[in-house]
Each structure stands twice: as C-alpha cells, then as structure tokens.
Amino acid sequence: MTDNEERLIELKDRVCRSIDETREKLHRLSQDIWSCPELAYQETEAHDRLVAFFTHEHGWTVDSHFKLETAFRATWRTGGDSEGTMNVGFLCEYDALPGIGHACGHNLIAEVGAAAAVGLKAALEGAQEGVPVQVTVLGTPAEEDVGGKIDLLKEGAFKGIDVVFMAHPSKEDATYLPCVAEHDVTIKYHGKTTHASSYPWRGVNALDAAVLCYNNLSVLRQQMRPDWRVHGIIKHGGLKPNIIPDYTELEYYLRTPTRAELPVLKEKAERCFRSAAVATGCTVEVEYARNQLDNILRVAELERLFERNGKTLGMDFTTDEDVLRNESGSTDFGNVTFAVPGIHPYFYIGSNALNHTPEYTVAAGDEKAQFFTLRTAKALAMTALDLLLQPEAMQRVMQEFTEVKLKDDKMSNGV
Numbered sequence: 190m191t192d193n194e195e196r197l198i199e200l201k202d203r204v205c206r207s208i209d210e211t212r213e214k215l216h217r218l219s220q221d222i223w224s225c226p227e228l229a230y231q232e233t234e235a236h237d238r239l240v241a242f243f244t245h246e247h248g249w250t251v252d253s254h255f256k257l258e259t260a261f262r263a264t265w266r267t268g269g270d271s272e273g274t275m276n277v278g279f280l281c282e283y284d285a286l287p288g289i290g291h292a293c294g295h296n297l298i299a300e301v302g303a304a305a306a307v308g309l310k311a312a313l314e315g316a317q318e319g320v321p322v323q324v325t326v327l328g329t330p331a332e333e334d335v336g337g338k339i340d341l342l343k344e345g346a347f348k349g350i351d352v353v354f355m356a357h358p359s360k361e362d363a364t365y366l367p368c369v370a371e372h373d374v375t376i377k378y379h380g381k382t383t384h385a386s387s388y389p390w391r392g393v394n395a396l397d398a399a400v401l402c403y404n405n406l407s408v409l410r411q412q413m414r415p416d417w418r419v420h421g422i423i424k425h426g427g428l429k430p431n432i433i434p435d436y437t438e439l440e441y442y443l444r445t446p447t448r449a450e451l452p453v454l455k456e457k458a459e460r461c462f463r464s465a466a467v468a469t470g471c472t473v474e475v476e477y478a479r480n481q482l483d484n485i486l487r488v489a490e491l492e493r494l495f496e497r498n499g500k501t502l503g504m505d506f507t508t509d510e511d512v513l514r515n516e517s518g519s520t521d522f523g524n525v526t527f528a529v530p531g532i533h534p535y536f537y538i539g540s541n542a543l544n545h546t547p548e549y550t551v552a553a554g555d556e557k558a559q560f561f562t563l564r565t566a567k568a569l570a571m572t573a574l575d576l577l578l579q580p581e582a583m584q585r586v587m588q589e590f591t592e593v594k595l596k597d598d599k600m601s602n603g604v
C-alpha cells in the first residue's frame with residue numbers, strides 16, 4: 190500500500206470520527222428544521238439555524254442571505270495560495286411541502302450537507318501535508334418549487350466550484366435514480382359569468398374549458414412516450430354553482446427524461462390548453478415558471494467512488510431495475526450538473542414509507558434516520574477525499590463530464 194493510500198484511509202477514518210463527534214449538534218439542527226416546516230423561498234428559520242450552525246463552528250466564513258433571501262454560503266479553506274486549490278461544494282436543501290411538512294426529508298438533506306462539510310474540514314485541518322482545498326456549503330432553497338439552485342446558478346453562486354455533492358432521502362440506497370427535466374405551467378381560462386339557471390346561454394364557461402383541458406391532457410397520454418409525464422390540478426374551478434365561472438386556473442408539471450425532449454411535449458400540451466379555449470369561447474393564458482428543471486447529467490466515476498465508499502460503511506445499494514429505471518422525479522440539482530460535475534445519490538432512512546406522504550414526514554423526523562443520514566454524509570466526504578488525494582480520479586471525472594456534456598449538446602441541437 191502506498192503512502193498516499195495509507196493517508197487516504199487515515200483521513201477517511203478521521204472524517205467518520207469527526208462526524209460522529211458532531212452528531213448531537215447535527216441531529217439538533219435537523220430536528221429544528223424538521224419541526225418548523227417552511228415552504229419554498231420562505232425558509233427563514235431554517236436559513237437562520239444553518240447560518241448559526243456554521244457561525245458557531247470555528248473557521249467558517251458565512252454569508253447569510255446569499256444572493257437569495259433564504260440562501261446562505263459557508264466557506265472554509267486550507268492555507269496557501271489559491272493556485273491548485275480544489276473547491277468542493279456541498280448543498281443543503283431545507284424547504285418543506287404544503288400540508289405535509291418535511292415529507293421529502295429535506296431536513297435530512299441539510300444535515301447531510303452540513304455533516305459532510307464539517308467532517309471533511311475536520312479531516313483536512315489535521316492533515317500533515319496541506320491539501321489545498323476550499324469547502325463551500327451552499328444553502329439552496331425552494332427545490333420543490335421553481336428551484337433556488339437555478340436562481341443561484343444565474344447569480345453566479347456556483348462559479349469556482351469544481352465538484353458538488355448532496356444526497357436525497359428515499360426508501361432505498363441508490364447511487365442514482367432517474368431525475369427528469371420538468372417545467373411548471375399555469376393555464377388560466379377567462380370566460381363570462383351569468384346566472385347558471387336563468388340564462389346560462391349568456392355565459393362563457395371557464396370551468397368547461399378547465400375540464401376539457403384536463404381531459405385533453407388525459408387522452409394525450411395515449412400518444413406520449415411512456416417515460417413522459419403530465420400531471421396537474423385544477424387550482425381554481427369557480428365560486429358558486431349558480432355563477433357560470435368566468436375564471437379557472439390549472440397547474441401542471443410537464444416532464445421528459447432529457448431537457449432536449451421537453452419542447453416536444455410542451456408543443457403537444459399547449460394544443461390541449463388552447464383547444465379547450467376554442468371549444469368554449471374562453472380566452473387562455475399559458476404561463477411557464479421562470480425556471481425549467483433539467484435532468485441530471487450523470488458522472489459514472491463519481492457514482493463509482495461514492496458506491497465504493499458507501500459499501501465500506503454498509504450501504505446496501507438497490508439493484509432493482511424497476512426502481513432504477515422508472516421511479517423518477519425532478520430536481521434543480523439537474524441544472525447544476527450542466528455547470529459543475531456532481532452527484533445526487535439517495536439514501537434509506539430506516540423506513541419503507543414513500544416520499545411525499547405523511548408517513549415519510551414522520552420517518553424524516555425519527556431519530557432512527559440519524560444513523561443512515563450520517564453514514565451518507567461520511568460516504569460523500571470520503572468521496573471528496575478520493576478526488577482531493579487522487580488527482581487522476583478528478584481528471585477522470587472532468588474528462589467524463591466533458592464527454593457527457595458534449596453528448597447532451599449534440600442531442601439538444603438534434604445532431
């Protein structure tokens with residue numbers, strides 16, 4: 190075994206020990222966020238808790254309200270000049286869901302990011318030969334909405350970061366789960382009110398338009414690719430049964446496996462929106478969210494290193510092809526992976542509950558989740574050490590990142 194390999198083992202052990210030594214503070218941080226669920230862009234308490242956490246940990250430079258009201262940045266770097274310093278990013282999410290709180294476990298995402306960063310810093314602080322590194326923690330709000338990471342990308346918050354890590358609670362350990370491109374769209378129909386019984390023929394029924402729109406999209410599914418998704422709600426359907434609705438509103442998510450396919454689905458969906466207006470005589474407004482979520486650009490080398498580290502800690506990565514191929518959601522982390530190579534694995538939290546259910550909310554706040562959460566943080570920090578102490582590994586990551594980006598560009602440009 191080479192000296193470097195021995196050093197790597199020692200530093201990885203130090204990461205694990207330092208995270209275990211910090212577990213009480215980390216659990217309290219996670220519990221404080223879990224017990225005060227806040228919606229997208231309203232995560233003021235969570236922001237303050239995380240800012241206080243890093244402020245009280247020595248050595249961090251903390252920027253509160255970083256480019257967004259509820260985003261933050263905490264940075265630590267080893268001495269020496271910036272030349273050759275690798276900047277390793279860890280992301281914290283902390284927004285909850287309406288009505289069901291932290292049913293996606295974002296309190297645990299915040300804890301994983303904080304734990305991995307603290308662990309990596311502790312390991313490197315004591316390293317004999319300096320490892321030139323900057324550790325950057327970014328608090329990225331509103332993943333469940335239009336994507337705070339995308340706003341932060343636009344604001345340049347990821348400039349200078351060489352590789353980025355986070356992890357997402359799930360019902361199983363997985364180095365990757367399908368993460369698809371997604372765009373929110375709001376459809377608004379405008380009609381004309383009248384008395385629904387006395388003279389309905391004088392009205393223009395916006396609820397009819399909404400129902401037709403819903404049904405148009407429902408039949409569109411027969412002609413959609415099986416891995417595309419269209420799903421939504423009628424947010425406003427009318428005021429009273431005897432008033433012909435003159436305003437209705439629907440919100441839909443349109444999803445395709447790659448960002449290149451999304452325009453094709455959008456065109457088909459818009460025909461459904463607009464034909465419902467034609468059929469009823471309504472006017473229609475179609476409003477897309479300011480941010481489109483991209484699919485995740487995968488870097489297999491990062492997944493390989495993470496899986497190797499996770500397995501040494503006992504992680505049991507799923508091999509269920511059905512899960513690995515079909516169970517997909519979306520995340521604004523996808524947009525980040527087109528700017529910075531990154532990894533967004535999933536981790537079991539001690540429950541078979543499904544994300545976005547009240548049962549998962551309970552599981553995300555259960556102390557049982559702590560072991561799995563800290564284990565994942567250790568695996569992320571250990572993977573960062575692999576890159577820091579093995580330049581050839583980082584070169585493989587960058588080479589692969591360049592290749593997959595080029596392939597995506599060709600697909601997006603229909604080449």
Ligand SMILES: NCCCC[C@H](NC(=O)CCCN)C(=O)O
Nearest residue numbers: 332333334335368373518519520
């Ligand atoms: N603009 C809406 C974004 C919804 C994101 C949400 N994300 C998750 O549930 C996390 C999935 C991680 N793979 C979604 O509905 O997919």
